Amino acid sequence: MNDQHDAGETYNYGLSGDIWFTEHQSRDVDFSYKVRVLAEEQSPFQHIVFMDNPSFGRMFSINGFMQVTEADEFVYHDMIVHPALAVNPDIRRVLIIGGGDGGTARETLRYRQLERIDMVEIDEAVVRMSKQYLPVTACAFDDARLNLIIGDGLAHVQNSPDNSYDLILVDSTDPVGPGEGLFTFDFYRHCYRILGERGILINQQESAFYPGDFREMQRAQQKIKATFPIAMLYSFNMPSYGSGSWFFGFASKRLHPLNDHQPERWEQFGLDTRYYNRDIHRAAFALPNYLRRKLEQE
Numbered sequence: 001m002n003d004q005h006d007a008g009e010t011y012n013y014g015l016s017g018d019i020w021f022t023e024h025q026s027r028d029v030d031f032s033y034k035v036r037v038l039a040e041e042q043s044p045f046q047h048i049v050f051m052d053n054p055s056f057g058r059m060f061s062i063n064g065f066m067q068v069t070e071a072d073e074f075v076y077h078d079m080i081v082h083p084a085l086a087v088n089p090d091i092r093r094v095l096i097i098g099g100g101d102g103g104t105a106r107e108t109l110r111y112r113q114l115e116r117i118d119m120v121e122i123d124e125a126v127v128r129m130s131k132q133y134l135p136v137t138a139c140a141f142d143d144a145r146l147n148l149i150i151g152d153g154l155a156h157v158q159n160s161p162d163n164s165y166d167l168i169l170v171d172s173t174d175p176v177g178p179g180e181g182l183f184t185f186d187f188y189r190h191c192y193r194i195l196g197e198r199g200i201l202i203n204q205q206e207s208a209f210y211p212g213d214f215r216e217m218q219r220a221q222q223k224i225k226a227t228f229p230i231a232m233l234y235s236f237n238m239p240s241y242g243s244g245s246w247f248f249g250f251a252s253k254r255l256h257p258l259n260d261h262q263p264e265r266w267e268q269f270g271l272d273t274r275y276y277n278r279d280i281h282r283a284a285f286a287l288p289n290y291l292r293r294k295l296e297q298e
Helices: 075-089 103-108 124-135 153-159 177-183 185-194 213-225 261-265 278-284 289-296
Strands: 018-026 027-044 048-055 055-064 065-070 092-100 114-119 146-150 165-171 196-204 232-237 245-253
Touching: 027 065, 027 124, 027 213, 048 124, 048 185, 055 124, 065 075, 065 103, 075 103, 075 165, 075 196, 075 245, 092 103, 092 153, 092 196, 103 114, 114 124, 114 153, 124 146, 153 185, 153 245, 177 213, 185 196, 185 213, 185 245, 196 213, 213 232, 213 245, 232 278, 261 278
Parallel strands: 092 114, 092 165, 114 146, 165 196
Antiparallel strands: 018 027, 027 048, 048 055, 055 065, 196 245, 232 245
16 A cells, blocks of 8 residues: 655654654655554564544554555555456456455455455564454454465465466555565566466556656556556545545456446445445546656656
């Protein structure tokens, strides 16, 4: 999720009481919340702070950048999971990389037909603290179909056999620290290898508004386009993230997110989603002109 490395290096160590938690969006833009600190931990990988805010509810940050809030987590988790299942409703085998808060697993597990869901999260502290402080997302870890692996997502895809999965959901921080290896040619090539012929890869691509964010999006898209024959971006509105406009990447060997969209079949699952629907699906792939022009300059 959100970890905008271009934005500065203030990580807010030693938080306590009611304070203003400030997330640095860029060198001259800040986004602040008045919070009550619930818990703080320095894991072997990152600095984690769980907080509470009257408007956004329970939330947590990693290395000073907001990851999940109770108020808008449903937007992110709807949009990372449901578009892929609406393109290929026959998905049975899923790999989640990251997503230690549990929200992506929660939405994936709503599909009763899924047979295998492996989730690889590098930091057990995120899972443990989410279970305690953010049950709205961490409510599905006890589902018997979920195989939680505390480990390295890059190593997992490198060691997985060909044609292991129908869907890979990369719910990671941005390309710094533990998430760095998930934005490489090697990672995307292994994702291609371990996906079936109708397989889909979804990965978070951050914002395109701030120059540093767009540079990372551009680099990731160039690598994915060089690996997958179909590679597109789609957007959603995320109030607690950066500019409020966030993007996922959709990549596949054969399936096009619009031409192969199957809303009638998806609606037969009977899911009561709060953000995603068939109209949102099609609209999400309509990119704004400023981003189209930036991408054309690659």
